[in-house]
Amino acid sequence: MSNTRFALLGMLLFAVLFASEQLVTNQYVFFVGYAVLQYVVLATAWNILGGYTGYVNFGTAAFFAIGAYVSVAVNKLYHPPLPVLILVGGTASGLIGLAMGYLTLKLRGVFFSISTLALAIVAQAVITNWAFVGGSSGAYVIRPRFGPYGGPFIAYLFTIMLVMAIAAVVLARSIERSKTGVGLAAIRDDEGAAEAYGVPTLRLKLMATVVSGTLMGMAGAPLPFYVAYLDPPSAFNLSVAVNTIAMPLVGGTATWLGPVIGAVLLSLIQQAAMVTISSAVNLLIVGLVMVGFITLAPNGIMGLLKKRRPAQ
Amino acid sequence: MTSLITRRTALVAATGLATTTMMRTPLAWGADKPIVLGCSMPQTGGLAAIGKANLLIMNIWKDEVNAKGGIMGRPVQLVYYDDQSNPANVPGIYTKLLDVDKVDLIVTNGTNLTAPAMPVAMERGQMVLAMFALTVNEKFHYDRYFQTMPYGPLGKESISEGFFDAAASMNPKPTTVALVGADAEFSKAAVEGARDQAKRRGLKIVYDRTYPPSTVDFGPVIRGIASSNPDLVYIGSYPVDSAGLIRAAHELGFKPKLFGGGMVGTQSASLKGDLGDLMNDVVSYELYCPAADAKFPRVKGLLDKYQPLAKTSGVDPLGYYSCPFAYCTMEILQQAVEGIKGTDSEKLAKFMHQATFKTIVGDIKFGEDGEWDRPQMLTVQFRGAQGKGYEQFADPSREVILHPPAFKTGDVHYPMGG
Numbered sequence: 001m002s003n004t005r006f007a008l009l010g011m012l013l014f015a016v017l018f019a020s021e022q023l024v025t026n027q028y029v030f031f032v033g034y035a036v037l038q039y040v041v042l043a044t045a046w047n048i049l050g051g052y053t054g055y056v057n058f059g060t061a062a063f064f065a066i067g068a069y070v071s072v073a074v075n076k077l078y079h080p081p082l083p084v085l086i087l088v089g090g091t092a093s094g095l096i097g098l099a100m101g102y103l104t105l106k107l108r109g110v111f112f113s114i115s116t117l118a119l120a121i122v123a124q125a126v127i128t129n130w131a132f133v134g135g136s137s138g139a140y141v142i143r144p145r146f147g148p149y150g151g152p153f154i155a156y157l158f159t160i161m162l163v164m165a166i167a168a169v170v171l172a173r174s175i176e177r178s179k180t181g182v183g184l185a186a187i188r189d190d191e192g193a194a195e196a197y198g199v200p201t202l203r204l205k206l207m208a209t210v211v212s213g214t215l216m217g218m219a220g221a222p223l224p225f226y227v228a229y230l231d232p233p234s235a236f237n238l239s240v241a242v243n244t245i246a247m248p249l250v251g252g253t254a255t256w257l258g259p260v261i262g263a264v265l266l267s268l269i270q271q272a273a274m275v276t277i278s279s280a281v282n283l284l285i286v287g288l289v290m291v292g293f294i295t296l297a298p299n300g301i302m303g304l305l306k307k308r309r310p311a312q
Numbered sequence: 313m314t315s316l317i318t319r320r321t322a323l324v325a326a327t328g329l330a331t332t333t334m335m336r337t338p339l340a341w342g343a344d345k346p347i348v349l350g351c352s353m354p355q356t357g358g359l360a361a362i363g364k365a366n367l368l369i370m371n372i373w374k375d376e377v378n379a380k381g382g383i384m385g386r387p388v389q390l391v392y393y394d395d396q397s398n399p400a401n402v403p404g405i406y407t408k409l410l411d412v413d414k415v416d417l418i419v420t421n422g423t424n425l426t427a428p429a430m431p432v433a434m435e436r437g438q439m440v441l442a443m444f445a446l447t448v449n450e451k452f453h454y455d456r457y458f459q460t461m462p463y464g465p466l467g468k469e470s471i472s473e474g475f476f477d478a479a480a481s482m483n484p485k486p487t488t489v490a491l492v493g494a495d496a497e498f499s500k501a502a503v504e505g506a507r508d509q510a511k512r513r514g515l516k517i518v519y520d521r522t523y524p525p526s527t528v529d530f531g532p533v534i535r536g537i538a539s540s541n542p543d544l545v546y547i548g549s550y551p552v553d554s555a556g557l558i559r560a561a562h563e564l565g566f567k568p569k570l571f572g573g574g575m576v577g578t579q580s581a582s583l584k585g586d587l588g589d590l591m592n593d594v595v596s597y598e599l600y601c602p603a604a605d606a607k608f609p610r611v612k613g614l615l616d617k618y619q620p621l622a623k624t625s626g627v628d629p630l631g632y633y634s635c636p637f638a639y640c641t642m643e644i645l646q647q648a649v650e651g652i653k654g655t656d657s658e659k660l661a662k663f664m665h666q667a668t669f670k671t672i673v674g675d676i677k678f679g680e681d682g683e684w685d686r687p688q689m690l691t692v693q694f695r696g697a698q699g700k701g702y703e704q705f706a707d708p709s710r711e712v713i714l715h716p717p718a719f720k721t722g723d724v725h726y727p728m729g730g
Binding site for chain 1: 358393394396398399400401402403404405407408411412424427428430431434435451452494495496497500501522524525
């Protein structure tokens, strides 16, 4: 399927889900849906750098939180509409991604991963000491009761996240199937050889860090409106980073569909566990599923499906 | 043989019985339908210790109420979910409680776990009864919000008021103060309140710093404070820091006139037991301690129920900090429901703004923004502890109440270790 057709399919999916929203009277559906879609965006964003390019990013929480805090700061100054905050938050995280990509050009493998972890720690220290956005005391964001087109505000947040999730998946798929995607795969397989064959590794790596960072920042920008109160420990929560890595690994990192499957599966399990088993068992579930897939199915669910296909 | 019951009589009797049954059924159902109370309570993560203790108390209250026939003949049911101490989980949980579980009433816990529940409650006009939350409604000004921790109208300043009042009674009066706190939500609020108090009382602030929450070595912090030679040291800290700062002060032989303030953790049995005699002369805040038994005569009975259960549940074995106030929250809820004979949020809020509640921690009347109309934070000084072990803190003489005057059981002892 061509990228244009896929994008049209995405728009059709949006139209169907948007129309279905009007039938939903239980707002809990929107809260669960928001959480699932947020992870679809994050997992897809992580996969562009971690899956396609092979650069494992442990600093997801930093990009996510920067998007959220830039949103808090800009909202405090100008009160623009949410889509503007998302664009600004995404741009800020994208620029951080560019800086990180540039500064870690020569780092590969585990050294790159450690540097992303360091970024998360530095970012948290900066935010904790940034009094304008509440610093360590946290920031309150009073969200409107209704969305701009009527209906509860959470339905509006869900719609916004739905648009971002579909856009992120369409973008990831088009990157995967383009020359850029082939270049990223070459970097993942053997960066030295790719460079020797004329793949512009520097440019592609920078592109991957910027796109990945931008999407993560965009996913974080609506968070203050979702929680109403944002403090550094919750914005930089470990579960964000762990989930975002686990989801593509469970779904499969080689394709755009893997992170989507992983995100939907794991976040639904977590949401269900929270209101049934009701304990931190859900993070344990993520850990066990991740260990299970890494040892038994290193290519994730997509890898398992691919294996079964020739037999059929 | 003539039948004693004619067909017509039987028909009338059957109709009557059926009508009575139909009439009785909804009444009986209405009376038996439980009052469902919902909450998001941290059972894991950083706030689990207090969340578990609160849940234990809520269950004790529920069992007591149900044993007496419930509220207005309706049994009480408790629905809770573990938010994992993560604010991001809170909006979804309260939406589920209100929209799916259809709970009648909600209770919230803690500052950063109450704030995310506010928009969900406000959108539905739901009354919010919060415990252990600091000045959340300053931002929302929601007229159906009530909070049971006794900060009163002073807000964050109430945490340090007693410390500075006690310091003012020294002779000669102190002139300098060092302020130090963790770079985190509660400790920062406590130090901000102390800063305002110090300025208002004309004290010279000679040290005013924060330290990262991840700090483990407090020697440099204490050395820094000692180098400014303050009369008073006001600290806003979390449990690990509280222990680290007290230990470091002892190790370095630092003995200002007064040391302590808003130290979280000094209320818990485990920290008291671990530090033991190192706590002597440290000043901190409490909500309840055995020295206040005369003012709160019913608390002992509650703790007698709580303490055996706490040992098996692995929560604070003494329960001085959260138990009385978690229980008073439930009492307020019960009295409010009985007061309006229902669970309608609008009527509940109206009633709660006007009523005075008779609780285990005294009479409570709500003032502006749903906070207590007066502060009742206790400022205490630890005295006479020997060796280690938390059991000794059940002795009322181990914590002397310095403030407020109505609860005072002794004068401040200074200098530290003197």
